[in-house]
Amino acid sequence: MDRINSEPLRTQVAGRHGDKTNEVLDIGDGYILKPAQSRERGTREINFYQTVFNIENETEDLLTLRSFIPVFYDSLIKDDVTYMKLENITWKMKQACVMDIKIGAITWDPDAPADKIERERKKFPPSQEIGFRLAGFMIFNEETNSTEHYAQSYCLHFTKESLLHQGFGKFFHPVTAKQDVIKITLSKLYSIEKWFLNQKRFQFISSSILLVYDNHIDSETESSRKCDVRMIDFTHVHPTDSTDTNYVHGLQMLIKYLTQLVQL
Numbered sequence: 447m448d449r450i451n452s453e454p455l456r457t458q459v460a461g462r463h464g465d466k467t468n469e470v471l472d473i474g475d476g477y478i479l480k481p482a483q484s485r486e487r488g489t490r491e492i493n494f495y496q497t498v499f500n501i502e503n504e505t506e507d508l509l510t511l512r513s514f515i516p517v518f519y520d521s522l523i524k525d526d527v528t529y530m531k532l533e534n535i536t537w538k539m540k541q542a543c544v545m546d547i548k549i550g551a552i553t554w555d556p557d558a559p560a561d562k563i564e565r566e567r568k569k570f571p572p573s574q575e576i577g578f579r580l581a582g583f584m585i586f587n588e589e590t591n592s593t594e595h596y597a598q599s600y601c602l603h604f605t606k607e608s609l610l611h612q613g614f615g616k617f618f619h620p621v622t623a624k625q626d627v628i629k630i631t632l633s634k635l636y637s638i639e640k641w642f643l644n645q646k647r648f649q650f651i652s653s654s655i656l657l658v659y660d661n662h663i664d665s666e667t668e669s670s671r672k673c674d675v676r677m678i679d680f681t682h683v684h685p686t687d688s689t690d691t692n693y694v695h696g697l698q699m700l701i702k703y704l705t706q707l708v709q710l
């Protein structure tokens with residue numbers, strides 16, 4: 447597997463990058479390699495993808511869930527690192543705008559030690575009320591004709607009020623011209639919400655929703671912008687027998703924020 451050509455995924459907006467063994471890689475043709483994280487985190491994520499994409503277990507809830515997450519192809523070892531080969535959600539986007547939103551006020555496992563809980567609670571206090579936080583985003587600035595990155599360190603300074611315009615408003619700037627994208631994003635979020643209100647199989651802790659759209663419109667071939675919404679990051683997915691109220695609350699609050707950007 448050492449001969450795969452790869453480069454760091456240019457549209458990566460959050461996660462454990464910086465360290466070479468933790469970088470998400472773009473291997474072209476619409477595929478990425480996401481490194482499996484250490485210990486149980488990596489095993490849990492690979493198990494989750496294998497369960498959802500198991501062709502011998504195609505129940506209706508899993509088939510629906512498949513449409514909300516990147517396609518999982520395989521796990522493989524390259525340069526001594528275990529990777530998951532996944533669909534690249536930003537593939538072929540010319541001016542990709544990407545936002546990673548970590549869902550849930552509770553972002554620690556049920557058996558987490560007190561110091562981990564305290565660290566997580568302090569990270570972005572408004573998330574205890576709004577049930578999510580921005581982990582990073584990138585936009586395409588038409589005035590400077592360049593990409594701008596906003597890391598988590600920037601997003602952690604938002605308040606629950608400033609988040610609307612400085613976070614979501616900046617991501618969908620100018621909001622008046624992005625109404626179609628915001629409405630498609632909302633309809634996809636409603637589909638995910640509907641699935642969550644019916645499922646009692648998984649509990650998604652510290653998992654993200656990735657909002658993606660292409661700022662570029664090809665006027666000859668496309669009438670509207672490419673736009674996608676996917677759930678990602680399953681390092682803390684656990685079995686359960688009850689509704690994932692932690693996730694549902696964050697998702698509903700996210701829907702509430704985006705609804706405020708829609709002009710009636």
Ligand SMILES: Nc1ncnc2c1ncn2[C@@H]1O[C@H](COP(=O)(O)OP(=O)(O)OP(=O)(O)O)[C@@H](O)[C@H]1O
Binds near residue numbers: 461
């Ligand atoms: N399937 C995908 N297609 C395109 N981009 C992706 C995909 N999966 C992940 N990314 C990019 O990589 C980033 C990190 O992904 P992810 O959150 O899964 O990594 P992580 O290292 O497990 O994160 P954390 O450190 O928060 O647990 C995302 O913010 C996104 O920009």
Ligand SMILES: O=P(O)(O)O[C@@H]1[C@H](O)[C@H](O)[C@@H](OP(=O)(O)O)[C@H](OP(=O)(O)O)[C@H]1O
Binds near residue numbers: 598
């Ligand atoms: O994005 P940041 O600010 O780097 O924060 C990290 C991020 O939230 C990881 O998801 C989390 O790992 P887990 O929740 O998977 O443990 C890690 O916890 P950690 O510091 O306890 O490793 C945090 O430090």
